[in-house]
């Protein structure tokens with residue numbers, strides 16, 4: 001999987017960029033005009049923002065929805081009877097309904113607003129794991145996880161005296177399922193947690209076999225969809241998972257908001273995560289009882305305007321079309337893999353373009369990724385260099401860090417050309 005240099009591929013400039021036909025074609029150039037951030041130059045060059053897997057840029061539609069809400073409808077929610085209180089509550093609950101539809105959840109009460117995917121995953125680990133895990137039980141994750149879906153499970157499993165089991169990656173960088181029978185024989189598997197799309201390699205996982213196995217064991221299946229929801233259709237019913245977490249800032253929404261979806265019956269049976277205002281039914285000196293879903297898990301003042309922004313982001317992605325976004329990213333990934341292969345000494349990681357979202361991780365032999373990213377910045381190119389919060393994966397690859405270029409619905413092939421030009425520049429600096 002440690003990719004051989006693909007220098008032998010002939011140069012394919014933007015003119016040779018061949019679009020694959022889809023039922024609904026995404027017009028990245030038109031969408032890009034919605035994003036004010038691209039109206040500037042960086043170091044005298046057009047901004048090539050290839051760091052969307054880290055955090056996405058925001059279209060005017062989201063920014064304006066939030067500004068308008070602040071200017072016309074802002075108040076606290078669920079506790080005022082005045083007009084603004086009602087408008088604000090309608091804004092928050094309207095956003096919850098949009099997220100429900102976006103994820104094809106059965107019931108809006110199953111959508112819990114949280115700060116980000118990390119908080120959603122911690123909520124499940126603490127509230128479900130803290131009461132359901134014990135000695136003899138096992139939590140199973142994979143070597144492909146972001147730390148947000150690794151560390152909380154490692155911590156809670158060990159705190160509860162349960163086993164923490166990591167499914168390794170095979171030689172192709174895919175999760176190796178060959179050890180499942182042995183794990184099932186040795187442990188009572190209670191949780192299986194993995195991502196749908198890897199943030200470091202872009203791999204789109206086929207979760208069917210693992211979900212079925214988890215349910216055969218009587219385990220819950222927790223899906224980290226932080227990197228999937230921005231890029232392809234996520235359907236919690238089709239995935240047959242039990243919990244699923246997303247982050248608003250990765251999908252054209254604001255930072256400070258994410259959502260956890262959970263099956264109502266599981267959420268109802270769980271203890272709350274954070275305690276305080278809003279999440280109660282009654283409070284007496286002797287005893288406090290919890291509110292109904294989703295309020296039981298939403299202590300304190302909600303991220304009201306952030307939720308409105310997330311709702312606007314959902315509208316924006318739906319208008320662009322999730323299928324069209326996914327198809328566009330496959331095209332960009334294919335183009336990038338071809339163009340990057342021209343760079344001497346490049347090592348490409350990850351699956352073929354048709355099995356990856358718009359993420360390409362690579363190294364330049366002999367040059368530290370941080371140096372690469374810093375020099376690229378001078379070319380107006382923003383990428384991420386580091387371990388991508390995936391240290392177990394980096395360990396598997398045998399590297400401390402990689403460079404990662406990541407794309408989204410506003411990415412145009414010229415940005416990839418600018419990246420390749422910058423990489424040739426990096427090579428010259430280190431020649």
Ligand SMILES: Cc1ncc(COP(=O)(O)O)c(C=O)c1O
Pocket residue numbers: 053054116117118119146148149195197198199224226227247389
């Ligand atoms: C796959 C994956 N999971 C979880 C997270 C955590 O997201 P957040 O930092 O928004 O909680 C990220 C962020 O990079 C991610 O890519």
